[in-house]
Amino acid sequence: MTTTKKTRLVVIGNGMAGIRALEELLKLAPDMYDITVFGAEPHGNYNRILLSPVLAGEMTIKDIMLNDVDWYAQNGITLHLNKTVTQIDRVRRKVIAADGTEADYDRLLLATGSNPVMLPVPGKELPGVIAYRDIKDTGEMIEAASHYRHAVVIGGGLLGLEAANGLKLRGMDVTVAHLMPWLMERQLDKTAAQMLQASLEAKGLKFKLEKQTAELIAGESGRVSAIRFKDGETLPADLVVMAVGIRPNTGLAEAAGLHCDRGVVVNDTMQTYDPRIYAVGECVSHRGISYGLVAPLFEQAKVCANHLAQFGISRYTGSVTSTKLKVTGIDLFSAGDFIGGADAEEIVLSDPAAGVYKKLVIKDDKIAGGVLYGDTTDGSWYFQLLRNGQNIRELRNHLMFGQNHLGNAGHQGRSNAADLPDDFEVCGCNGVCKGAIVKAIKEKGLFTLEDVRKHTRASSSCGSCTGLVEQILSSVVGGAYAPQDASKKPMCGCTEYTHEEVRRAIRKDRLLSIPETLRFMEWKTPNGCPSCRPALNYYLMCAFPHEVHDDPRSRFINERAHANIQKDGSYSVIPRMYGGVTTPAELRRIAEVAEKYRVPAVKVTGGQRIGLLGVKKESLPDIWRDLDMPSGHAYGKALRTVKTCVGSEWCRFGVRDSTALGIRLEKTFERMWAPHKTKLAVSGCPRNCAEATIKDVGIVGVDSGWEIYIAGNGGIKAEVCAFLVKVGTQDEVLEYVGAFMQLYREEAHYLDRTVHFVQRAGLDYVKRRIVEDAAGRRALYAQLLDALSVEKDPWAERVSGVEAQEFRTIRFFGKNETKGGSNERLAENLPA
Amino acid sequence: MSDWLRICPLEDIPRLGSRVVNNGDIDIAVFRNAEDEIFAVDDRCPHKGGPLSQGIVFDRRVTCPLHGMTIHLDTGEAAAPDKGCTHKYRVRLDKGDVYLNLG
Ligand SMILES: Cc1cc2nc3c(=O)[nH]c(=O)nc-3n(C[C@H](O)[C@H](O)[C@H](O)COP(=O)(O)OP(=O)(O)OC[C@H]3O[C@@H](n4cnc5c(N)ncnc54)[C@H](O)[C@@H]3O)c2cc1C
Ligand code: HEM
Numbered sequence A: 001m002t003t004t005k006k007t008r009l010v011v012i013g014n015g016m017a018g019i020r021a022l023e024e025l026l027k028l029a030p031d032m033y034d035i036t037v038f039g040a041e042p043h044g045n046y047n048r049i050l051l052s053p054v055l056a057g058e059m060t061i062k063d064i065m066l067n068d069v070d071w072y073a074q075n076g077i078t079l080h081l082n083k084t085v086t087q088i089d090r091v092r093r094k095v096i097a098a099d100g101t102e103a104d105y106d107r108l109l110l111a112t113g114s115n116p117v118m119l120p121v122p123g124k125e126l127p128g129v130i131a132y133r134d135i136k137d138t139g140e141m142i143e144a145a146s147h148y149r150h151a152v153v154i155g156g157g158l159l160g161l162e163a164a165n166g167l168k169l170r171g172m173d174v175t176v177a178h179l180m181p182w183l184m185e186r187q188l189d190k191t192a193a194q195m196l197q198a199s200l201e202a203k204g205l206k207f208k209l210e211k212q213t214a215e216l217i218a219g220e221s222g223r224v225s226a227i228r229f230k231d232g233e234t235l236p237a238d239l240v241v242m243a244v245g246i247r248p249n250t251g252l253a254e255a256a257g258l259h260c261d262r263g264v265v266v267n268d269t270m271q272t273y274d275p276r277i278y279a280v281g282e283c284v285s286h287r288g289i290s291y292g293l294v295a296p297l298f299e300q301a302k303v304c305a306n307h308l309a310q311f312g313i314s315r316y317t318g319s320v321t322s323t324k325l326k327v328t329g330i331d332l333f334s335a336g337d338f339i340g341g342a343d344a345e346e347i348v349l350s351d352p353a354a355g356v357y358k359k360l361v362i363k364d365d366k367i368a369g370g371v372l373y374g375d376t377t378d379g380s381w382y383f384q385l386l387r388n389g390q391n392i393r394e395l396r397n398h399l400m401f402g403q404n405h406l407g408n409a410g411h412q413g414r415s416n417a418a419d420l421p422d423d424f425e426v427c428g429c430n431g432v433c434k435g436a437i438v439k440a441i442k443e444k445g446l447f448t449l450e451d452v453r454k455h456t457r458a459s460s461s462c463g464s465c466t467g468l469v470e471q472i473l474s475s476v477v478g479g480a481y482a483p484q485d486a487s488k489k490p491m492c493g494c495t496e497y498t499h500e501e502v503r504r505a506i507r508k509d510r511l512l513s514i515p516e517t518l519r520f521m522e523w524k525t526p527n528g529c530p531s532c533r534p535a536l537n538y539y540l541m542c543a544f545p546h547e548v549h550d551d552p553r554s555r556f557i558n559e560r561a562h563a564n565i566q567k568d569g570s571y572s573v574i575p576r577m578y579g580g581v582t583t584p585a586e587l588r589r590i591a592e593v594a595e596k597y598r599v600p601a602v603k604v605t606g607g608q609r610i611g612l613l614g615v616k617k618e619s620l621p622d623i624w625r626d627l628d629m630p631s632g633h634a635y636g637k638a639l640r641t642v643k644t645c646v647g648s649e650w651c652r653f654g655v656r657d658s659t660a661l662g663i664r665l666e667k668t669f670e671r672m673w674a675p676h677k678t679k680l681a682v683s684g685c686p687r688n689c690a691e692a693t694i695k696d697v698g699i700v701g702v703d704s705g706w707e708i709y710i711a712g713n714g715g716i717k718a719e720v721c722a723f724l725v726k727v728g729t730q731d732e733v734l735e736y737v738g739a740f741m742q743l744y745r746e747e748a749h750y751l752d753r754t755v756h757f758v759q760r761a762g763l764d765y766v767k768r769r770i771v772e773d774a775a776g777r778r779a780l781y782a783q784l785l786d787a788l789s790v791e792k793d794p795w796a797e798r799v800s801g802v803e804a805q806e807f808r809t810i811r812f813f814g815k816n817e818t819k820g821g822s823n824e825r826l827a828e829n830l831p832a
Numbered sequence B: 001m002s003d004w005l006r007i008c009p010l011e012d013i014p015r016l017g018s019r020v021v022n023n024g025d026i027d028i029a030v031f032r033n034a035e036d037e038i039f040a041v042d043d044r045c046p047h048k049g050g051p052l053s054q055g056i057v058f059d060r061r062v063t064c065p066l067h068g069m070t071i072h073l074d075t076g077e078a079a080a081p082d083k084g085c086t087h088k089y090r091v092r093l094d095k096g097d098v099y100l101n102l103g
């Protein structure tokens, strides 16, 4: 081997886990390896989980291909189809296939999947007795359905029921024989299983429970013709499908002397006991567990690729899985521990008439598991709460009614993805219909919310349709979809690090600029992307307000131009009116500006101030100069307004001077940058005319002082605030509110509203930091005041010439004049 | 070659930023990336005409401020999954000045 040769990687198993690992690897290190793949099947990599819709006649083999042979060619991968590897020579580092084909390796990846378990009963090798695993089995079942009548499926688990449903749809008379007293006993409790059985019976399937197979009997042709159970009962059977479980396919690894314990044993980097050999997928045993669903295998593939690419930073620590049955018309979801026990509580909602059953198992104020039948709308949400280990005490009363009940008013109340017509617009922001999403998932082989966002744009903007998109995803790919664990989610595609990890590094290693951070954290892209750069700019400024310089090029246009861009490319100007209070002089100036600059629209905004809409960018600095009012930051992830009611000065009900407090709050916290926009409000009595309890911070005056509420939201998804504390004086209000703002600034992810932050951190935590820890509260408040002390009014700065080029167009006239004498002409650099 | 117009000194365009150039008729967005490469395209996003000059620049790309479509500055083509193309102009850098060719 010469030094110019690339490292050789051989993959055994051309299936879902192995090829996903290659895809991840090619993303990270496209040129690192010379890759060879062996596959025992004669096909490219296909989406095995969609064999069920193929069997049911809802899709074709062509629809479910993930990587056709062209893909391998395009990526320079040598592909050996139809070749089963029979030997691994670990000393000479080569693999040998049944037909004698050999390949040398420097790194080897085992992804041999698993083998179906065949019951050791007489007659198991008869023609017409098959498993359900691959395209070949599916083809045989489709073939049998067109010639024969009686089918028996042994095994009433996920796979068996999907097989039975498909065969029934193809016209066979199907009986499911199951050993246990109810169906899918590993995923369902008895009640849900009985409801499932009833609806499958309504589709024409028959069931034999608590039946043990004794023998398969051959007919005259030599093909199977009947099945006999231990209790003597016999049924006719021209086709027998065994779906009684799978066993990791470790024969090859064992023969090569690799340590196996049911599966090929790997560590958290997916490495086997031979450091040159990695393994992923169903053939693996990780911390004693072998997984049989796609979602965990994909996580393994990602970690494995990271190590093959020699990045060496990620670890696989195991997965929590969920199940969804892919039988059209039946909605079933289960996850985690759904049986419970002495130390657990159950919340059950059962409506057999409507065909709905929901059970959640709660342990220590956390969701431990659950079963949903008939209405799986909230499956993804519960699963997310389960995986994140979120404390649900405060949600408890609403939990059963689902996420929508918590205030989602969007989508005309539509929330059940399965019922929606194909032309239903799921994502209003980007105009994406259900049909387009389903098509992309099927044709492009998508498995994650991120994939769907990337390929269709659905749910990539405001995010309010995320729940619907998740449902559509899980109804197409079944348990293969798992929402990502938010605590481990990388900041964006440019890095593997999470928001927390990046913020910690910035603080600990005193990173003071974006380029420095990108270098230090080994970003994968040269200058980040529109999603991480604004976040980093904010994190840096928040950590070191005195040392870090704002980077206008890493701000979204609104914050760079200090005005909101409108749909026609014009801008809006909204000056500050503290507490919504103005004067005749201010109003006169606004009116004059509106006339002088021919502003097309003047509107009272939702934030109690006046907006000038449709302004040309070039006029902004002049308008700001003429207005002579400070920026209202209506464009920023920053403190927007402090809305106030009239209060005790004038109002006959008022008990506190809400207007005065609102003005003080706004004057203290104006120019505060935050992870997202931040809105405050103050009401002078509990009638709450300022609608303070749907704001990021709401303050309500009462006889004895002020009540402080936090983490509400009046946007896409209305959220009512949670009560934080009651205090006596205005000074205290400022200190508590300031401390909460600073906690949010320091600990929320960029683009989290306060409601998201408090949901994740927990209200108890916030109370501990803000209410119980007086010294900590004062320190937080002091930090905020210190950070605010360096912020100047951005409009005044720009009127005095800062960032002047941002507002100037370079103009030149008379293109023809450039011809003739001089071959160039300096464009004029006109001021606006 | 006669149609090269001197636009401005390189330092008048911020790194990872842009300037708008107007010829009395249309707006052209001129970008400078981190490596001091210069690109010029029509200041109209192929999606709904958004002003690309106002987007965030990274690598050799810009993301439209209106609905987030990403455009490859070296070709004017939209990045997948979007389709579309904005007209691209020739630019060059000579002795620290930026030149644009509308031909
Ligand atoms: C009908 C059906 C429905 C399913 N539905 C779901 C679902 O809804 N949700 C879900 O999450 N999961 C589902 N699964 C499970 C999912 O498909 C598997 O977990 C996943 O495919 C396993 O991936 P893998 O790469 O480990 O194995 P596989 O995809 O089986 O790939 C292994 C490949 O290696 C090949 N191979 C084995 N040994 C050798 C050798 N010595 N030489 C060369 N090649 C070899 C095999 O032929 C096979 O092609 C379903 C499975 C089936 C069969
Ligand atoms: C780019 C998109 C958006 C723009 C340009 C925009 C702009 C504005 C502006 C200019 C105001 C007036 C505020 C003020 O006086 O300061 C406002 C108010 C408001 N916006 Fe938006 N907004 C946008 C998106 C949203 C979204 C996504 C939501 C919901 C999550 C939202 C919810 C609100 C609410 C509730 C108010 C009223 C605030 C109040 O009464 O206190 N806006 N918006």
Ligand code: SF4
Binding pocket: A645, A646, A647, A648, A651, A652, A653, A654, A655, A658, A683, A684, A685, A686, A687, A688, A689, A690
């Ligand atoms: S909230 Fe109370 S004090 Fe304020 S305006 Fe309404 S009634 Fe009057």
Ligand code: FES
Binding pocket: B045, B046, B047, B048, B049, B050, B051, B064, B065, B066, B067, B068, B069
């Ligand atoms: S106009 Fe550019 S993305 Fe819509």
